[in-house]
Amino acid sequence: KNQVEQSPQSLIILEGKNCTLQCNYTVSPFSNLRWYKQDTGRGPVSLTIMTFSENTKSNGRYTATLDADTKQSSLHITASQLSDSASYICVVSASSNTGKLIFGQGTTLQVKP
Amino acid sequence: ETGVTQTPRHLVMGMTNKKSLKCEQHLGHNAMYWYKQSAKKPLELMFVYNFKEQTENNSVPSRFSPECPNSSHLFLHLHTLQPEDSALYLCASSQGQGQSYEQYFGPGTRLTVT
Numbered sequence: 001k002n003q004v005e006q007s008p009q010s011l012i013i014l015e016g017k018n019c020t021l022q023c024n025y026t027v028s029p030f031s032n033l034r035w036y037k038q039d040t041g042r043g044p045v046s047l048t049i050m051t052f053s054e055n056t057k058s059n060g061r062y063t064a065t066l067d068a069d070t071k072q073s074s075l076h077i078t079a080s081q082l083s084d085s086a087s088y089i090c091v092v093s094a095s096s097n098t099g100k101l102i103f104g105q106g107t108t109l110q111v112k113p
Numbered sequence: 114e115t116g117v118t119q120t121p122r123h124l125v126m127g128m129t130n131k132k133s134l135k136c137e138q139h140l141g142h143n144a145m146y147w148y149k150q151s152a153k154k155p156l157e158l159m160f161v162y163n164f165k166e167q168t169e170n171n172s173v174p175s176r177f178s179p180e181c182p183n184s185s186h187l188f189l190h191l192h193t194l195q196p197e198d199s200a201l202y203l204c205a206s207s208q209g210q211g212q213s214y215e216q217y218f219g220p221g222t223r224l225t226v227t
């Protein structure tokens with residue numbers, strides 16, 4: 001069964017600190033993996049997308065990694081800011097024509113001053 | 114802000130009411146989606162439309178009825194809902210339907226069924 005599991009479920013850090021969010025998946029055949037940020041009361045916004053051949057991708061203070069062999073991904077946030085408080089969702093798509101996405105349950109990050 | 118708008122942003126309805134959610138995309142996309150997001154659960158795909166034609170119905174109860182009059186507009190008609198239908202309903206659009214196309218999400222409609 002295609003699944004995406006994220007950890008931790010929630011996380012609290014102090015402003016300025018770094019953190020890493022984890023994503024494990026069992027989706028096959030793998031096509032790509034995306035990380036989304038969802039602010040409270042808003043829809044998800046894409047941060048990064050990686051295909052099978054990519055093992056790291058950065059977007060400002062966000063760096064995503066992908067290990068296609070172990071089927072694991074991480075999202076590293078550097079020098080966190082209050083505005084990073086949000087839910088971070090890992091999304092994996094399988095190779096198909098339907099474009100169906102398999103969503104993780106998300107990690108809720110709270111950055112405190 | 115994305116080019117996908119949703120109205121209303123909040124909706125409270127009784128179980129016997131009939132209401133509709135509206136989604137409009139200003140991105141020139143051809144595919145549109147409805148998702149349900151319940152607390153502590155992953156997003157659940159409900160319906161997919163590509164070039165106005167429904168291409169996917171993810172075993173959604175008939176009390177949810179989608180309508181796609183053109184590639185820019187998508188509606189979700191609601192009737193005789195249950196309290197467990199309370200959730201955030203998200204609309205998304207993409208240039209095409211397929212895993213290589215980025216989906217852009219609207220802000221969602223927060224639905225409460227009383």
